[in-house]
Amino acid sequence: MLRVQGLNAYYGESHILHDLSLEVEKGKVAALLGRNGMGKTTIIHSIMGLVPKREGTITVDGKNVINRQSHHISKAGVGLVPQGRRIFPNLTVKENLLTTYVKIDKEGWTLEKIYQLFPRLKERQHFMGGSLSGGEQQMLSIGRALLTNPSLLLLDEPSEGLSPLMVEEVSKIIHQLKKEGLTMLLVEQNLAMAKEIADYVYIVNKGQVTFEGPSDSFNEDVQQEHLALSS
Numbered sequence: 001m002l003r004v005q006g007l008n009a010y011y012g013e014s015h016i017l018h019d020l021s022l023e024v025e026k027g028k029v030a031a032l033l034g035r036n037g038m039g040k041t042t043i044i045h046s047i048m049g050l051v052p053k054r055e056g057t058i059t060v061d062g063k064n065v066i067n068r069q070s071h072h073i074s075k076a077g078v079g080l081v082p083q084g085r086r087i088f089p090n091l092t093v094k095e096n097l098l099t100t101y102v103k104i105d106k107e108g109w110t111l112e113k114i115y116q117l118f119p120r121l122k123e124r125q126h127f128m129g130g131s132l133s134g135g136e137q138q139m140l141s142i143g144r145a146l147l148t149n150p151s152l153l154l155l156d157e158p159s160e161g162l163s164p165l166m167v168e169e170v171s172k173i174i175h176q177l178k179k180e181g182l183t184m185l186l187v188e189q190n191l192a193m194a195k196e197i198a199d200y201v202y203i204v205n206k207g208q209v210t211f212e213g214p215s216d217s218f219n220e221d222v223q224q225e226h227l228a229l230s231s
């Protein structure tokens with residue numbers, strides 16, 4: 001479903017990703033782990049077409065999107081739940097959701113379906129986005145991405161800044177989406193959550209994958225070797 005091969009990405013003169021490759025099979029969840037500043041967001045943004053200079057191959061459902069603009073990539077079926085949620089504080093919950101709503105003929109996400117998944121958003125549909133709690137804003141951000149009807153969902157640190165209870169809520173939602181067959185690439189700092197949800201794990205260090213394997217192969221030793229501050 002997603003295949004990234006030999007990806008290089010740059011911000012101006014800074015070369016951030018170095019010949020990076022990864023894959024996510026249809027219906028599976030892969031986690032991208034790594035310390036701060038190692039390039040995880042840059043990977044997600046490269047897939048979404050948001051990094052100005054990128055080279056290599058990124059195929060989504062067999063289509064190479066490396067040179068496509070982000071709105072085309074969205075149309076090709078890639079949805080993004082960005083780091084920091086990026087909701088519009090001065091629009092209501094419903095208005096926030098409607099910013100991305102794409103009506104399609106076949107069965108897809110609708111406002112009603114989003115409200116079923118997140119009853120809390122239905123209750124708060126007329127509240128301003130800015131008045132929601134962090135957890136509610138995260139649900140809104142996920143709901144908004146789902147309304148683009150993605151076949152691949154990219155989630156950039158969905159648990160960031162949330163209380164343990166809310167992390168559990170968000171985790172449940174991601175599990176449910178997985179059960180429904182949605183393919184996901186998840187950037188997470190919460191290792192326990194990532195390991196629990198993902199089928200496969202990639203660890204990124206300085207723009208390169210230094211470890212990959214099924215999530216049950218991600219153990220204390222791997223963590224020490226690839227994620228410890230001194231590595």
Ligand SMILES: Nc1ncnc2c1ncn2[C@@H]1O[C@H](COP(=O)(O)OP(=O)(O)OP(=O)(O)O)[C@@H](O)[C@H]1O
Binds near residue numbers: 034036039040042043
């Ligand atoms: N817009 C930008 N312009 C220039 N450099 C950038 C830009 N965005 C990120 N970088 C640099 O690229 C490198 C990788 O950053 P990136 O945000 O991808 O890392 P990350 O692993 O997602 O970290 P974090 O967990 O902190 O979000 C860092 O050195 C960062 O300073």
